[in-house]
Amino acid sequence: MSNTSAEKQHSRSGTFTDNMKLPVHRWFRYSAGFSAKWVEQEIQRHCRDGKEKINVLDPFSGSGTTLLAAEAVQAKAVGFEPHPFIHRVAQAKLGWGNTDTYQLQKMAEEILKKAQERNTEGERPNALDAPLLKKCFTDDSLNKLDALKDVFLADFDNGTAEHELLWLCITSILRPCSTAGTAQWQYVLPNKKKAKVSDPFSAFSLKMNQLIDDIGIVGRQGWLSGAQILRTDARDPQYTAEDSFDLVITSPPYPNNYDYADATRLEMTFWGEITGWSELHSSVRQYLLRSCSQHSAKERLQLDILLEDDVLSPIADELTKACRELEQIRLTKGGKKTYHTMAAAYFTDLGNVFHALRPLCKKDGRMCFVIGDSAPYGIYLAVDKWLGELALAAGFTSYSFEKLRDRNIKWKNRKHRVPLQEGRLWIEG
Numbered sequence: 001m002s003n004t005s006a007e008k009q010h011s012r013s014g015t016f017t018d019n020m021k022l023p024v025h026r027w028f029r030y031s032a033g034f035s036a037k038w039v040e041q042e043i044q045r046h047c048r049d050g051k052e053k054i055n056v057l058d059p060f061s062g063s064g065t066t067l068l069a070a071e072a073v074q075a076k077a078v079g080f081e082p083h084p085f086i087h088r089v090a091q092a093k094l095g096w097g098n099t100d101t102y103q104l105q106k107m108a109e110e111i112l113k114k115a116q117e118r119n120t121e122g123e124r125p126n127a128l129d130a131p132l133l134k135k136c137f138t139d140d141s142l143n144k145l146d147a148l149k150d151v152f153l154a155d156f157d158n159g160t161a162e163h164e165l166l167w168l169c170i171t172s173i174l175r176p177c178s179t180a181g182t183a184q185w186q187y188v189l190p191n192k193k194k195a196k197v198s199d200p201f202s203a204f205s206l207k208m209n210q211l212i213d214d215i216g217i218v219g220r221q222g223w224l225s226g227a228q229i230l231r232t233d234a235r236d237p238q239y240t241a242e243d244s245f246d247l248v249i250t251s252p253p254y255p256n257n258y259d260y261a262d263a264t265r266l267e268m269t270f271w272g273e274i275t276g277w278s279e280l281h282s283s284v285r286q287y288l289l290r291s292c293s294q295h296s297a298k299e300r301l302q303l304d305i306l307l308e309d310d311v312l313s314p315i316a317d318e319l320t321k322a323c324r325e326l327e328q329i330r331l332t333k334g335g336k337k338t339y340h341t342m343a344a345a346y347f348t349d350l351g352n353v354f355h356a357l358r359p360l361c362k363k364d365g366r367m368c369f370v371i372g373d374s375a376p377y378g379i380y381l382a383v384d385k386w387l388g389e390l391a392l393a394a395g396f397t398s399y400s401f402e403k404l405r406d407r408n409i410k411w412k413n414r415k416h417r418v419p420l421q422e423g424r425l426w427i428e429g
C-alpha cells in the first residue's frame with residue numbers, strides 16, 4: 001500500500017467507511033462506528049501480548065462492529081447498547097451464526113411474492129401515512145414498502161434469527177429507496193433529493209442475496225459466533241462478571257450534539273415505533289448518555305446541581321470554567337442551546353461509566369476509547385484529558401491519547417475556529 005493510502009486508511013479507522021465492504025458489517029450503515037479491521041488487529045495484538053484467548057467488551061456497541069470483529073478473530077465478546085432500535089439491528093447481525101440460509105431464502109421469497117400480490121391488489125390495512133414517510137418516498141415505493149412490512153408483521157415477526165434478518169433486510173433498504181438525502185451522519189434531509197433511488201422489491205432481493213452470501217463467507221472464514229449484546233446502560237450495566245475483560249474497545253457518543261435518537265427516526269417511524277420527533281425522547285433518548293443539547297434541554301438540568309457531583313471532582317475546576325462560560329454565552333445566542341448542562345452531564349455520565357467498568361475489567365487489561373473533542377459555541381472541551389482523568393479517578397492506572405485526524409465541525413449557531421481532533425484514548429490497568 002502506498003504511504004498516502006495507508007495514511008488515509010489510518011485516519012479513517014475512526015469511521016465506519018471501510019466496514020461497508022466487509023461481510024455482515026455492511027448490512028446496516030451506522031454513524032460514528034470505527035473500522036472493523038482495526039479492531040481485529042487490536043485484538044490480535046493484545047493476544048500476542050501473552051494472552052491466548054481474550055475476552056473483549058464494547059460498552060457502547062452500536063451496530064456491533066467490535067463484537068463482529070471479535071467473532072472474526074475467534075475472541076469472545078460482550079456489548080452493551082440501550083438504544084432499542086440499534087440494539088435490535090446489532091442483535092439481528094449477530095444472529096448470522098444461528099441462521100439457516102435455506103430457510104431464510106425460502107421465507108424471503110414468500111414475503112416478496114405475497115407483498116407483490118398485495119401491492120397489485122392495492123390492500124393497505126396499515127397505510128404508511130406519517131408526514132416524514134410521505135416526504136421521503138414516492139407513493140409507489142411507499143405502497144411496496146408497506147406491503148413488505150405488512151407481510152412481515154403478519155407472518156414472520158416471531159423473533160427467530162431468520163425473522164430478525166428479514167426485519168433487518170426491510171429496515172436496511174429504506175434509505176436506498178428514499179428520494180430524500182441523508183447526511184453522512186445519517187439524519188434524513190427530506191428537502192434534499194437524491195438522483196439514484198432503488199425500487200423496494202428489487203432492493204429487498206438484492207439485500208437478501210448479500211445477507212445470504214455473507215453468511216456463507218463468514219462461515220468459510222471460520223468466524224466464531226456467539227458474541228452477546230445486552231440492552232443495557234454502560235453507566236449502570238445490568239451485567240456482573242468480576243475481572244472478566246482483557247480488552248475494551250469502544251466509541252462512546254461525542255459531546256458534539258449528535259442525536260442518536262434522531263439518527264433512526266426514519267426507520268422507527270416506518271415500523272410504527274414512533275409517530276414523530278416528539279416521541280424520540282421517551283422511546284430512545286432517555287436511555288442514552290447525555291451528549292446532545294436536545295437531551296439536556298428536555299431534562300431541564302440544573303448546572304449547579306450537576307457540578308456538585310463527586311464523580312466530576314478530578315476535573316471540576318476546568319469543567320466548571322467551561323460550563324460557566326457556556327452558560328453566559330448562550331444568553332447572547334438566539335437559539336440558547338443548553339450546552340452548559342450538556343457538557344456537565346456528559347462528563348458525569350462518562351465518569352460513571354468508568355466506575356462501572358472498573359470491576360468488570362482485569363487489572364492488567366487495556367481499554368481504547370475512540371473519542372472526539374468538541375467546542376460548542378466555540379468553548380473548547382478537552383475531552384481526551386478530562387476522560388483520562390476521570391478514568392484514573394475510577395481506579396485505572398494510566399492514559400495516553402493517540403490522535404487520528406483533525407476535525408472541523410461547523411456548529412449550527414456559529415462557525416468557530418477552535419481546532420478539533422479525533423483519536424484513541426488508551427487507558428491501562
Ligand SMILES: C[S@@+](CC[C@H](N)C(=O)[O-])C[C@H]1O[C@@H](n2cnc3c(N)ncnc32)[C@H](O)[C@@H]1O
Pocket residue numbers: 030031032033034059060061062063064065066080081082083086232233234235250251252253254260287288289
Ligand atoms: C459512536 S456510537 C458506537 C458505534 C459502534 N462502534 C458501531 O459499531 O456501530 C455510540 C453508541 O453509544 C450508544 N449509547 C448511548 N448512550 C449509551 C449508554 N448509556 N450506554 C451504552 N451505550 C450508549 C449510542 O446509542 C450509540 O449507538
